[in-house]
Amino acid sequence: MNAPTSPEALRFNMIEQQIRPWNVLEPQILELLSVVRREDYVPAVHRSLAFFDMELPLGDGRESGQCMLSPKVEARLLQDLQIKPTDSVLEIGTGSGYMAALLAHRAAKVLTLEIDENLARQATQTLRENGVANVEVRHADGAKPLASGPTFDVILLSGSVARVPQNLLGSLNIGGRLAAIVGEEPMMRAHFITRESEGKWETRQPWDTVAPRLLNFPEPSRFSF
Known part of the structure; x- marks a missing residue:
């Protein structure tokens, strides 16, 4: 009978088989993903799936539909934002707090907003338990x-x-x-917008993906004439 695969081996496979093939190649990002324990931020009921290439429901998974993004999407967003040690970061949609933890290791400070009060409370506790001190979790509607x-x-x-x-x-x-991941299913695009100067913006849309909706942001009208 085979012994259970260790979290370290599963984490290694996640990085090498999911994240690297998605063009996440920056050594510091890959090292960070090996240090910040994703399983510590996954709800206990789904902990065995922490390293799988899938979104994981948060809370009861029924009412809000909120979930953790897949590991490769989290990693690619983190890499492409090119965060500096002096940066201040705002995150909309704290969820489990895992992305805030990754951001906190790269930035000076992070403010993260979570619309669900229970998730905000749980994320605050999880971040504290994992020694992440430069994140403020705020119960608020980011929309x-x-x-x-x-x-x-x-x-x-x-x-x-x-x-x-x-x-x-x-x-x-x-x-x-x-x-931001922008658009509608079946295909959305990652948008990276840089404020180059007052009134001047540069936008890149380097890759496609699909992600669950953030709550309360406007949706296009479904009516047609």
């Missing part, structure tokens, strides 16, 4: 306009939207980057 005040070097939407939220672009510093 609502941000209060005037702080701006950010990086904004990440950890889920999909029908269109890029224009109000969030105004919360980017000069040189700041926003990442």
Whole structure:
């Protein structure tokens, strides 16, 4: 009878068989993925699936439909945002807190917003238990306009939207980057938007994927004439 495969072996296979083939090749990102234990952020009922190429439901998995993104999508977003050690980051959609933990290892500080109060509370506890100190989890609806005040070097939407939220672009510093998965099934595109200067933006759409919706962001009208 074969012994169970260790988490270390499963993590290695996840990186080598899922993440590298998706053009995630930056050594520091790959090292980070081997250090931050994804299984610590996965709900206990799904922990055996922590390293599989799939989205994992959060909470009860029924009411909100919220879930963790697949490992390769998380890794590619993290790599393509090119986060610097001095960056301040805003994440919309905390979920389990795993992506916030990855961001926190790359950035100076992270503010992450979660619409589900239970998920926000659980993520706060999980991050604390894993020694991640530079993340603030806030129970808030990221689809609502941000209060005037702080701006950010990086904004990440950890889920999909029908269109890029224009109000969030105004919360980017000069040189700041926003990442969002935009469009509708069966095919969406990752958008990376850089604020090059006042009133000047550069947009890249380098890869396709599909991701679950973030709650409460506008959807296009379904009516036709």
